[in-house]
Amino acid sequence: MQIGQYVLPNNVFVAPMAGVTDRPFRQLCKRLGAGYAVSEMVTSRRDLWDSLKTSRRADHTGEAAPIAVQIAGTDAPMMAAAAAYNIERGAQIIDINMGCPAKKVCNKWAGSALMQDEALALQIVEAVVAACAPRGVPVTLKMRTGWCQSNKNALTLARAFESAGVQMIAVHGRTREQGYKGEAEYDTVASVKAALSIPVVANGDVDSPHKAREVLMRTGADAVMIGRAAQGRPWLFREVAHFLATGTLLAPPLVGEVARLLLDHLLDHYSLYGEFTGVRTARKHIGWYVRGLPGGEAFRGRMNTLESPEAQLAAVGDFFTDLGGRMDRLPASAQPERGGAEGDARPASDNQEKQKAASA
Ligand SMILES: Cc1cc2nc3c(=O)[nH]c(=O)nc-3n(C[C@H](O)[C@H](O)[C@H](O)COP(=O)(O)O)c2cc1C
Numbered sequence: 001m002q003i004g005q006y007v008l009p010n011n012v013f014v015a016p017m018a019g020v021t022d023r024p025f026r027q028l029c030k031r032l033g034a035g036y037a038v039s040e041m042v043t044s045r046r047d048l049w050d051s052l053k054t055s056r057r058a059d060h061t062g063e064a065a066p067i068a069v070q071i072a073g074t075d076a077p078m079m080a081a082a083a084a085y086n087i088e089r090g091a092q093i094i095d096i097n098m099g100c101p102a103k104k105v106c107n108k109w110a111g112s113a114l115m116q117d118e119a120l121a122l123q124i125v126e127a128v129v130a131a132c133a134p135r136g137v138p139v140t141l142k143m144r145t146g147w148c149q150s151n152k153n154a155l156t157l158a159r160a161f162e163s164a165g166v167q168m169i170a171v172h173g174r175t176r177e178q179g180y181k182g183e184a185e186y187d188t189v190a191s192v193k194a195a196l197s198i199p200v201v202a203n204g205d206v207d208s209p210h211k212a213r214e215v216l217m218r219t220g221a222d223a224v225m226i227g228r229a230a231q232g233r234p235w236l237f238r239e240v241a242h243f244l245a246t247g248t249l250l251a252p253p254l255v256g257e258v259a260r261l262l263l264d265h266l267l268d269h270y271s272l273y274g275e276f277t278g279v280r281t282a283r284k285h286i287g288w289y290v291r292g293l294p295g296g297e298a299f300r301g302r303m304n305t306l307e308s309p310e311a312q313l314a315a316v317g318d319f320f321t322d323l324g325g326r327m328d329r330l331p332a333s334a335q336p337e338r339g340g341a342e343g344d345a346r347p348a349s350d351n352q353e354k355q356k357a358a359s360a
Contacts, residue, residue, distance in 0.1 A: 004138030015227030033238030044073025209243030232288025
């Protein structure tokens with residue numbers, strides 16, 4: 001599996017998720033077997049580049065190569081400038097967001113909404129490729145199957161994007177209209193794969209080693225990309241990669257290992273966000289790790305009352321020590337349900353803190 005000049009260790013990728021796949025989480029997933037990870041999207045709006053949120057997203061200190069940054073926007077010259085800006089800050093691959101129901105940028109919807117305006121979508125791709133090619137940086141793109149059920153234009157667009165120089169396309173098997181509802185369908189992904197020579201990545205509802213193999217077989221795709229199922233379960237990548245390589249399943253992780261992973265994750269998280277914001281934004285990750293575990297629900301509630309890294313770390317340590325007294329490994333059934341759209345899985349009381357934390 002290769003993107004431009006970058007050879008990847010395997011074909012099991014982390015899907016970009018704003019507010020989730022920050023640098024600490026991406027690094028953890030890569031350490032635990034993910035072959036590739038793309039950053040959360042960075043806006044093409046120059047006036048926001050110095051904001052704390054964007055500068056955190058564009059901070060790649062210590063990140064393993066290739067560093068891939070996703071950009072989102074609706075204006076071709078601005079997207080080209082955003083690509084150049086991120087390359088200067090260390091991006092080795094630029095990914096264009098046409099996959100998520102992204103926010104409004106300059107009064108227009110970015111992300112998957114671009115699929116509705118094929119001419120603009122192509123203009124953006126051409127401008128970004130023109131900015132990246134002289135710098136030797138491959139351009140990739142993430143899209144949905146189309147705008148709506150009656151206009152599934154992924155294949156038409158994918159062909160045009162390939163001709164324009166895009167070097168890999170990921171397709172989430174839902175239309176923009178669907179949001180995250182219903183089941184992902186893989187026939188459109190298969191048709192894109194069959195028509196293109198560049199690598200195609202299948203995305204949507206992959207939540208287990210068996211599902212990953214099934215989706216790869218059904219679509220013929222070169223790789224799978226996993227999003228929600230990896231929330232609180234970063235070891236899913238090694239489980240999937242191992243199953244695809246050997247046909248055998250790994251045992252669920254030891255409780256002690258999960259405790260160490262989560263505690264390390266939290267330390268890394270605080271060092272990126274600082275204590276105030278870090279404690280608050282860590283709550284959703286902790287909630288995902290303990291989901292489905294005995295006592296997990298009550299623990300999640302308690303988390304929202306803890307205000308310092310020390311208290312959070314101690315509580316997490318105690319939870320897993322207690323769990324370790326009851327079982328060696330995570331129960332195979334302790335698999336988080338898939339969350340919904342952006343932000344859905346955030347504990348309710350954490351939303352009240354969100355505003356405060358974002359401005360900190
Ligand atoms: C919380 C959240 C944030 C997301 N942010 C982005 C994003 O920034 N860019 C993007 O292309 N897709 C984004 N997505 C879409 C995912 O990359 C992925 O396509 C989708 O979740 C389907 O894959 P899954 O079923 O494995 O989760 C996001 C999804 C979620 C749940």
